[in-house]
Amino acid sequence: MLVLTRKVGEQILIGDDIVITVLDSRGDGIRIGIDAPRGVKIQREEVLRAVTEANLAAAAADADGADALKALLQSGAVVALQHADTEPHTDTHTDTHTVDGPVDGA
Numbered sequence: 001m002l003v004l005t006r007k008v009g010e011q012i013l014i015g016d017d018i019v020i021t022v023l024d025s026r027g028d029g030i031r032i033g034i035d036a037p038r039g040v041k042i043q044r045e046e047v048l049r050a051v052t053e054a055n056l057a058a059a060a061a062d063a064d065g066a067d068a069l070k071a072l073l074q075s076g077a078v079v080a081l082q083h084a085d086t087e088p089h090t091d092t093h094t095d096t097h098t099v100d101g102p103v104d105g106a
Helices: 045-075
Strands: 011-014 018-026 029-035 081-083 097-099
Touching: none
Parallel strands: none
Antiparallel strands: 011 018, 018 029, 081 097
């Protein structure tokens, strides 16, 4: 790692097309400006880390939900719905789905 000391207004050149300028120094932080071509990604490490962690957590939650749904379907706890056109239907009212098996609370 290259470590440099710069004063406000001084610049650092990276390659031919990236310029970092020290804009301000306040207490324990500095403000920098970065001039770079549009195609160059410039990201704050802590933001990138937080987004990555959130994406991993969301993916794990999706996997957990899929596993829980699969377990419910395999246990028979979920009642399957069939379209009304697939089996004869004797009720006089028109609904779009019939329910196979017992329904709690009926």
